[in-house]
Each structure stands twice: as structure tokens, then as C-alpha cells.
Amino acid sequence: MINKDSDNLVVVDGLTFSHGERLIYDNISLSIPRGKITAILGPSGIGKTTLLRLIGGQLEPDCGHIWFDGNDVPQLSRKELFQLRTRMSMLFQSGALFTELDVFDNVAFPVREHTRLPESVIQTLVMMKLEQVGLRGAHHLMPSELSGGMARRVALARATVLDPELIMYDEPFTGQDPISMGVLVSLIRSVNETLGSTSVIVSHDVHEVLSIADYVYVMADKRIIAQGSPEQLKQDQSEQIVQFLQGKPDGPVPFHYPASALDEQLRGLAGK
Amino acid sequence: MIAHALQQIGRRTFDVLATMGFAVLTYMKVVFGFSRLSVFLPLLVRQMYVVGVQSLLIILVSGLFIGMVIALQGYQVLVSYGAEGSLGPMVALSLLRELGPVVTALLFAGRAGSALTAEIGLMKATEQIASLEMMAIDPLRRVIAPRFWAGLICMPMLATIFTLVAIYGGKLVGVDWLGLDTGTYWSLMQAAVEWKQDIGSMLIKSVVFANVVTWIAVFRGYHAVPTSAGISKATTETVVQASLMVLGLDFVLTALMFG
Amino acid sequence: MDRKKQLQQRRIEIAVGLFVVLAIVSIAILSVKVATWGITGGQSTYTVYARFDNIGGLKERAPIKIGGVVIGRVASITLESQYYTPVVELRINSMYDEIAETSSASILTSGLLGEQYVGITPGFVIEDIAMLKDGDYINDTKPALVLEDMIGQFLYNQSDD
Numbered sequence: 001m002i003n004k005d006s007d008n009l010v011v012v013d014g015l016t017f018s019h020g021e022r023l024i025y026d027n028i029s030l031s032i033p034r035g036k037i038t039a040i041l042g043p044s045g046i047g048k049t050t051l052l053r054l055i056g057g058q059l060e061p062d063c064g065h066i067w068f069d070g071n072d073v074p075q076l077s078r079k080e081l082f083q084l085r086t087r088m089s090m091l092f093q094s095g096a097l098f099t100e101l102d103v104f105d106n107v108a109f110p111v112r113e114h115t116r117l118p119e120s121v122i123q124t125l126v127m128m129k130l131e132q133v134g135l136r137g138a139h140h141l142m143p144s145e146l147s148g149g150m151a152r153r154v155a156l157a158r159a160t161v162l163d164p165e166l167i168m169y170d171e172p173f174t175g176q177d178p179i180s181m182g183v184l185v186s187l188i189r190s191v192n193e194t195l196g197s198t199s200v201i202v203s204h205d206v207h208e209v210l211s212i213a214d215y216v217y218v219m220a221d222k223r224i225i226a227q228g229s230p231e232q233l234k235q236d237q238s239e240q241i242v243q244f245l246q247g248k249p250d251g252p253v254p255f256h257y258p259a260s261a262l263d264e265q266l267r268g269l270a271g272k
Numbered sequence: 273m274i275a276h277a278l279q280q281i282g283r284r285t286f287d288v289l290a291t292m293g294f295a296v297l298t299y300m301k302v303v304f305g306f307s308r309l310s311v312f313l314p315l316l317v318r319q320m321y322v323v324g325v326q327s328l329l330i331i332l333v334s335g336l337f338i339g340m341v342i343a344l345q346g347y348q349v350l351v352s353y354g355a356e357g358s359l360g361p362m363v364a365l366s367l368l369r370e371l372g373p374v375v376t377a378l379l380f381a382g383r384a385g386s387a388l389t390a391e392i393g394l395m396k397a398t399e400q401i402a403s404l405e406m407m408a409i410d411p412l413r414r415v416i417a418p419r420f421w422a423g424l425i426c427m428p429m430l431a432t433i434f435t436l437v438a439i440y441g442g443k444l445v446g447v448d449w450l451g452l453d454t455g456t457y458w459s460l461m462q463a464a465v466e467w468k469q470d471i472g473s474m475l476i477k478s479v480v481f482a483n484v485v486t487w488i489a490v491f492r493g494y495h496a497v498p499t500s501a502g503i504s505k506a507t508t509e510t511v512v513q514a515s516l517m518v519l520g521l522d523f524v525l526t527a528l529m530f531g
Numbered sequence: 532m533d534r535k536k537q538l539q540q541r542r543i544e545i546a547v548g549l550f551v552v553l554a555i556v557s558i559a560i561l562s563v564k565v566a567t568w569g570i571t572g573g574q575s576t577y578t579v580y581a582r583f584d585n586i587g588g589l590k591e592r593a594p595i596k597i598g599g600v601v602i603g604r605v606a607s608i609t610l611e612s613q614y615y616t617p618v619v620e621l622r623i624n625s626m627y628d629e630i631a632e633t634s635s636a637s638i639l640t641s642g643l644l645g646e647q648y649v650g651i652t653p654g655f656v657i658e659d660i661a662m663l664k665d666g667d668y669i670n671d672t673k674p675a676l677v678l679e680d681m682i683g684q685f686l687y688n689q690s691d692d
């Protein structure tokens with residue numbers, strides 16, 4: 001069967017999804033290889049985050065399949081879905097730390113919910129994870145006392161505390177200063193190597209993504225317009241890719257929001 | 273034509289039933305859904321602190337003043353019939369049957385209900401709810417259930433405290449200020465108030481109101497549009513809808529119990 | 532570090548505990564000081580009946596008094612099926628179990644506009660007179676005074692002269 005693909009952890013097959021009236025994905029297919037960092041690049045506002053939510057089963061597609069290690073996510077019952085979700089984790093754009101818990105309890109939260117480990121083991125586990133992201137000394141701080149970059153690192157520690165098979169990063173670099181961006185890039189890579197997990201990064205920060213991804217999909221206009229390794233993409237000469245990778249203001253993705261011609265509108269105003 | 277109309281009715285009925293079924297299922301899940309008591313209890317205690325203990329001050333102060341005002345107004349009317357001895361029963365009955373549960377519910381909606389909506393709405397806006405879902409933890413159980421139970425438990429307790437404080441507020445004005453006899457105040461009150469009917473109705477009403485107000489508060493938050501405008505709208509709606517529901521239901525309950 | 536968290540948790544638990552105690556004390560005070568438990572405050576009672584020609588404005592739960600002391604409450608008011616005379620069910624505190632059969636019951640009004648109650652005037656006690664027991668009837672009763680009737684009577688007497 002096509003679904004049991006030993007090389008790919010996640011396979012998206014013929015996925016169509018619309019949000020209300022608006023079509024977001026038009027029959028896209030992609031696969032995410034095990035143990036690698038896969039990036040999904042694209043301009044903002046095209047619903048890249050939505051793709052992660054579809055993989056996590058928080059949204060249901062109109063049609064198509066999403067295979068996670070042989071399970072078709074949209075077909076699962078709520079119970080099976082929750083079972084499956086213990087094998088994946090997601091790093092949200094805002095970090096999504098629980099505001100009423102301090103850093104230590106935030107990281108310990110999934111462990112306490114899903115296991116019955118003794119407190120001393122939890123203590124060791126959480127401190128190791130915090131050490132990995134360099135925030136062991138901040139374990140007693142509340143989320144409101146953290147900077148954006150630190151919050152994201154804590155969220156990363158929390159997302160990896162149960163050693164998930166799949167880690168999904170939702171815009172991990174957005175709104176970060178260059179230093180924390182560098183820190184996050186190296187952290188994502190080191191987490192991927194030490195845990196041997198599969199990573200999916202959704203982002204529009206071209207340079208950071210191209211520096212760590214093993215394989216990249218470029219999305220625009222409801223479809224995947226290009227894919228390949230970072231080197232292959234840099235060679236790509238198609239107009240859309242060049243515009244996106246080099247950040248040109250106008251091109252196939254227009255600068256102007258669709259409107260009637262300017263002179264027509266001005267004449268219309270003058271006529272009134 | 274007729275077939276079409278019938279089909280419309282059928283579809284509507286089906287929709288309504290489906291919505292109701294979903295609501296009942298959600299309710300069951302929230303009320304009975306907690307799996308481990310050792311996890312649930314600390315969460316409940318924490319929420320009881322937020323919802324109950326932190327509402328205590330406003331309940332005490334309003335109770336005192338409402339009791340004092342009823343006694344003052346009631347005395348003016350009763351004294352003109354020479355019936356000021358009935359002040360005790362008047363204060364106690366109006367508080368136990370109506371004002372205690374109703375005013376508590378309204379204050380609770382304003383103080384705790386709006387805070388619950390805003391808190392849950394913000395948890396949604398900051399992706400904490402989605403993040404729980406992705407951790408394979410049901411937010412209905414983790415976030416909604418303890419808050420709902422806390423409201424359910426705390427409101428009858430607050431209504432009881434409110435009523436008692438108000439009755440003492442009435443005594444303060446009636447006896448200590450206007451010079452009514454202490455014995456008359458308490459004994460006529462005792463003669464008029466019956467446990468099953470009056471204190472019972474206070475408890476029944478406040479349990480019903482607790483259900484309604486807390487339910488509206490948590491679900492306005494849970495279904496809030498996760499933007500600042502959406503959350504402020506949800507908070508307002510909580511207070512408005514909960515207050516209207518309380519006043520409407522109060523009439524229905526009074527009609528059922530005393531009508 | 533854990534100490535701070537524990538202290539905070541303890542503070543919350545103590546506050547919630549106090550809150551619960553406060554609520555329990557409140558309901559206890561309400562029950563004891565403000566309300567009577569059921570019809571006679573939960574104490575044991577016995578029931579006697581009294582037929583009246585007219586009960587006036589007597590209500591269920593109205594007090595029963597001897598010399599102004601409340602000894603029980605009216606449990607129910609029904610019409611006897613045969614002659615349509617009102618029968619009042621009087622539930623009297625078992626503490627007052629030495630009321631002679633010869634006692635009389637009347638329906639009185641406290642003050643000019645006050646509530647109506649059942650007043651019992653204890654009868655004489657001689658050797659062969661028994662005390663009222665559960666299920667007995669009080670035979671000597673006086674009906675409620677109805678103001679309209681009295682005024683009517685007064686006017687009738689006036690026109691006689």
C-alpha cells in the first residue's frame with residue numbers, strides 16, 4: 001500500500017482544504033522524510049500554519065489523505081487521534097506557554113499529564129531539556145518574564161520533552177532578533193540530530209530555512225510551485241521562485257491588491 | 273410545495289436536535305469528564321480560589337448594603353401601617369427567595385464570569401488551547417471542567433454568605449439604628465421562614481444560576497474569536513447574556529416554586 | 532525554588548478552606564437562627580383535628596398558641612366530605628402533651644390586621660377527663676370572626692330598634 005512508506009513519516013496525498021468559502025489548498029501532495037528537516041516556504045497569508053494543523057488533526061480537509069506512519073489522520077477517531085498526537089508535537093508561533101505556570105512546570109506539563117513518573121525523574125528530565133536550550137537557570141521564571149526568544153526556547157524544550165517522532169515548527173523565526181534567530185537555527189538542528197526526530201518547519205524566512213533544511217517545498221497560490229534541496233532551489237530560474245527567494249517587491253505575486261485600473265477609478269471620482 | 277415545507281421543518285428539527293445533542297454531550301464531558309482525581313482536585317482548588325475567594329469581598333460588601341437598604345426602605349413602608357415588627361420576615365424572605373440568589377448571580381457574572389471568558393479567550397488567542405490539543409490533552413477536561421465545577425460549587429456558597437450578611441445588615445439598620453426590638457426581628461423572622469421552602473429555594477435557584485452563568489462564561493470564552501476585539505465582545509456578551517438568563521430563569525423558577 | 536511554589540499553593544488551599552468553612556457556618560446560622568426546620572422545627576409532634584364553622588383567613592403553617600406561646604402549626608386545612616365543614620389539622624409539639632380533651636380552639640387575629648392563628652384555651656382537668664392524643668378531635672371550637680358578618684349583624688340590630 002502507498003500509505004505505509006518506510007522512508008516518509010508523513011505523506012500528504014491529494015489534499016484540498018477550504019476555509020469557509022476561501023480555497024486554501026488545491027489538491028496538493030507532499031511527503032516528509034523520516035529523520036530529516038523539511039521546510040515549507042511561502043509568502044505569509046497562504047495558510048502554511050493550516051497545513052500543520054491538518055497534520056495534527058485539528059482541522060479536517062475537504063478531501064485527500066494525510067498519512068502519519070500509516071494512519072490516515074482525518075479518518076481517526078478522537079481517541080486514536082489523541083493517541084497519535086502523543087507521538088508528535090508542535091512549536092507554536094507565540095510559544096503558547098501556559099501563563100499560570102512557571103518555566104519548569106511548563107516543560108514538565110506534558111510529562112505529568114501523560115506519564116506517572118516520580119517527581120525526581122521529572123526533575124532530572126526537565127532540567128536536561130532546559131539545559132539543552134540553555135535556560136536551566138531560568139526554570140523559576142514566569143512566561144511573562146521571558147523575552148520572545150527565550151519563550152520560544154522554553155516552548156522548544158516543552159515540545160521535545162517526551163521525545164516525539166515529529167516536531168512541527170510554526171514560523172519559528174518570526175519576529176526574532178538576529179542572535180535569537182541564530183540560536184534557534186542551531187537548536188532546531190541539534191534537537192533534530194540528538195533525538196533523531198523528523199522536523200517540519202513552516203516559515204517565510206528564506207535564509208534561515210535554506211541554511212538548515214534538507215528538503216524544501218515552496219508554496220504559493222494554493223499549490224506547491226517548487227521543491228528540492230536548498231541548492232536545487234537556488235539554481236531555479238522560474239520567475240516566482242526568484243521573486244520569493246530574493247524578496248523582490250513585484251513579480252508574479254503582485255504588489256497591488258487586485259483593483260480596477262487607477263485612471264478609471266480617478267475618472268469615476270472626477271465624474272461625480 | 274407542502275413536501276418542501278415539511279422537508280424544511282424536518283431539517284430544522286434535525287439541526288436543533290443535533291445542536292442539542294452536541295450540547296448535552298459537551299456538558300456531560302465537562303461535568304463528568306475528569307479522569308484522575310489527583311490531577312483534577314488541585315486544579316479545582318485553584319479555580320475555587322480565583323472564582324470564589326476572590327469574589328468574596330464584593331459579595332460581602334454588596335450583601336451588607338443591600339440588607340441595610342431593604343431594611344431602611346421596608347421600615348418606612350411598614351411603620352405607616354404600624355407593622356414594623358414584620359421587618360424581619362420581610363428582609364429575610366425577600367433575600368432568601370429572590371435577592372440572595374439573583375444579586376449573587378449578577379455580581380458573579382460581572383466579577384467571575386467576565387474574568388473566566390477573558391481568560392479562556394486569551395488562552396485561545398495565545399494558542400494555549402491549541403497547544404493542549406496538540407499535546408493530546410483535552411482542553412475541555414483540563415481547562416473548562418475545573419473552571420465550570422468551581423463556578424458550580426462557589427456560587428451557592430456565595431449566595432448563602434451574601435444572604436446571611438444581608439440579613440445582619442438589615443438587623444443593623446432595623447434594630448441598632450431604628451430601634452426595633454431584637455427579639456421581634458429574629459423571632460418573627462423565624463416564624464415566617466421555613467427551611468425547605470425558603471432556604472431550599474435559595475439553594476435551588478443558585479445552583480441553577482451557577483450552571484447557567486458559568487456555562488455561558490466558559491463557552492463564550494472557548495468559542496471567542498481569538499482577537500482583542502473578539503475577546504472584548506465575548507466578555508460583554510457573557511455579562512449581558514448571563515444577566516438576562518438569570519433574570520428570566522428567576523421568574524420561571526419563582527413561578528414553579530411559589531406560583 | 533519549590534518552597535516558594537509550595538507556600539503559594541498552601542496559601543491558596545488555606546483560603547479556599549476558610550471560604551468553605553465560612554459557607555458552611557453561614558448555612559448553619561441561616562438554618563438555626565433564621566429558619567424553622569419544616570413545620571415545627573424538626574421536633575416530634577402529634578396531630579389533633581378541629582372542625583370549625585368558618586376558618587376566616589387561616590392559612591396553612593399558621594401558629595397554634597396557648598396564652599401567646601407557640602406550641603405548633605396548622606398542617607393542613609380541608610373540607611370534610613359529608614357536611615362541608617372545614618377541618619383543620621393541628622400539629623402540636625410533643626412537649627405539650629397534657630392538653631385536656633375539654634380544651635377549646637378558636638381562630639383569632641393578632642392585632643387588627645395581623646395574621647390569624649389558632650388559639651387553644653386549656654380546659655379543666657378532673658379525673659375522668661383524658662388528654663388529647665394523636666388523631667383526636669377538639670370538640671369545642673369557636674369560628675373565626677368575620678368582620679363583614681359582624682358589621683352586617685350590627686346594622687341588622689340597629690334597624691330593629
